[in-house]
Amino acid sequence: xxxxxxxxxxxxxxxxxxxxxxxxxxxxxxxxxxxxxxxxxxxxxxxxxxxxxxxxxxxxxxxxxxxxxxxxxxxxxxxxxxxxxxxxxxxxxxxxxxxxxxxxxxxxxxxxxxxxxxxxxxxxxxxxxxxxxxxxxxxxxxxxxxxxxxxxxxxxxxxxxxxxxxxxxxxxxxxxxxxxxxxxxxxxxxxxxxxxxxxxxxxxxxxxxxxxxxxxxxxxxxxxxxxxxxxxxxxxxxxxxxxxxxxxxxxxxxxxxxxxxxxxxxxxxxxxxxxxxxxxxxxxxxxxxxxxxxxxxxxxxxxxxxxxxxxxxxxxxxxxxxxxxxxxxxxxxxxxxxxxxxxxxxxxxxxxxxxxxxxxxxxxxxxxxxxxxxxxxxxxxxxxxxxxxxxxxxxxxxxxxx
Numbered sequence: 113x114x115x116x117x118x119x120x121x122x123x124x125x126x127x128x129x130x131x132x133x134x135x136x137x138x139x140x141x142x143x144x145x146x147x148x149x150x151x152x153x154x155x156x157x158x159x160x161x162x163x164x165x166x167x168x169x170x171x172x173x174x175x176x177x178x179x180x181x182x183x184x185x186x187x188x189x190x191x192x193x194x195x196x197x198x199x200x201x202x203x204x205x206x207x208x209x210x211x212x213x214x215x216x217x218x219x220x221x222x223x224x225x226x227x228x229x230x231x232x233x234x235x236x237x238x239x240x241x242x243x244x245x246x247x248x249x250x251x252x253x254x255x256x257x258x259x260x261x262x263x264x265x266x267x268x269x270x271x272x273x274x275x276x277x278x279x280x281x282x283x284x285x286x287x288x289x290x291x292x293x294x295x296x297x298x299x300x301x302x303x304x305x306x307x308x309x310x311x312x313x314x315x316x317x318x319x320x321x322x323x324x325x326x327x328x329x330x331x332x333x334x335x336x337x338x339x340x341x342x343x344x345x346x347x348x349x350x351x352x353x354x355x356x357x358x359x360x361x362x363x364x365x366x367x368x369x370x371x372x373x374x375x376x377x378x379x380x381x382x383x384x385x386x387x388x389x390x391x392x393x394x395x396x397x398x399x400x401x402x403x404x405x406x407x408x409x410x411x412x413x414x415x416x417x418x419x420x421x422x423x424x425x426x427x428x429x430x431x432x433x434x435x436x437x438x439x440x441x442x443x444x445x446x447x448x449x450x451x452x453x454x455x456x457x458x459x460x461x462x463x464x465x466x467x468x469x470x471x472x473x474x475x476x477x478x479x480x481x482x483x484x485x486x487x488x489x490x491x492x493x494x495x496x497x498x499x500x501x502x503x504x505x506x507x508x509x510x511x512x513x514x
Contacts (some may be wrong), residue, residue, distance in 0.1 A: 145389055145426060145460050147484055151365045152456040152468060154181040156189055158473035158481030162249040165218030165256070168342070170472035171372055171451035172225030173483060178370040178455065179316055188314070191235045193242020193250070193290050194306070196220075198228045198248045202342055204263050204282045208274070212267040218256045219342035222451060222498040224374045226318040227345065233306030234314060236299055244291040277383045293490040322514070323349040323503075328438045329411060330458040333511045340448040349496050350512050354434045358491060359505055361454065361467070369503035371454040373469065374495040376446040381489060388478040390469075390485040394428040402481035410493050426462045437492055448495050458484055 118326060139461040152407065156177040161170050169192040199220055206344045207216040214447060228234075287293075296305055306315065323338075330336040352360070363369050381391045430436075440446040456468030466484035475481050501514050 147458040148457045155455045161472045164252040165251045167450040168220040171453045172222045173452040175372040185395045190400035191240040215341040215344045223347040230318040230502040233310040325386035326354045363505045365504035373452045377450045388483040390489045392488040417464040432491035
């Protein structure tokens with residue numbers, strides 16, 4: 113999940129929202145998609161990862177914040193940079209232990225969030241903002257490069273053995289940019305440590321959250337280490353057939369659970385995201401060369417007039433097979449780009465179903481930072497999902513021995 117949001121220059125519009133029989137109708141414009149929301153679950157405010165590759169922390173914590181709301185706990189913004197700080201330290205240890213033969217970058221995965229909370233706890237965003245370097249928004253290019261240079265120097269091992277203080281240099285850099293991690297802090301009139309805050313205030317069991325994927329190079333209903341660069345910790349995911357992956361998400365939403373969504377967003381159909389739409393048109397459009405949001409802002413006039421970008425109305429989409437998604441993964445056409453948060457379900461004016469997705473690029477599009485992803489897009493480009501194990505349908509839970 114290495115999406116970098118470098119510049120947001122998209123023109124902002126307002127979505128018209130009307131109540132219809134207890135549901136919401138969201139009208140992009142008279143010619144575009146019109147969505148009727150069937151399910152819209154509670155979520156905290158849209159955040160902005162800005163110029164960082166930390167979408168996994170933003171989306172993973174967004175999932176847990178919604179879980180707190182589901183359990184009638186207070187609406188709370190949890191610190192994304194607290195997670196990033198500890199993940200970088202753990203990643204540095206692993207990278208050096210592996211002599212540099214693993215991934216070391218800003219990217220990560222949903223399980224990094226739950227793993228760090230399990231080990232280190234968590235703090236509120238207002239206690240640890242991670243902006244200790246003179247910026248109002250997160251900008252990590254310099255930090256990422258400095259950390260990479262440090263661990264590379266350690267691996268070269270000019271002293272012929274590792275110094276016992278090498279980790280102190282990495283930690284010092286993180287403290288310089290993100291700030292020192294508090295051992296104790298006061299929040300709403302009570303003193304906490306990060307561990308006691310996670311236990312007493314957040315009140316979620318990190319062991320309740322699992323990741324699920326769907327690929328044929330491992331047996332279904334087994335667990336496997338998903339082979340993506342950002343899975344530096346080699347965590348396992350459960351494997352189910354594609355039709356059950358969608359069934360799980362639908363069952364979760366209908367049962368009041370939101371879902372973390374890791375997906376490839378490099379398809380040209382996702383470029384409609386500045387309009388708030390992600391689709392897989394059946395005319396099989398040409399792929400983008402990368403997944404940066406800045407690609408949207410560098411289109412030629414001709415491209416901006418293309419039907420795919422204008423999306424003047426619902427388009428026909430491909431019927432994705434298990435074999436197609438496997439081939440795209442094996443060919444590196446589906447890569448580990450971005451972490452997001454599915455919080456609802458909607459239908460367009462033709463009855464086609466879309467997931468309502470909370471992004472972490474700020475208020476950048478027609479839907480104030482949310483967008484709608486078609487089921488075709490989800491089926492083709494999903495790497496994995498994270499959700500509460502109770503959000504899995506009972507018959508699938510039994511197959512997975514949950």
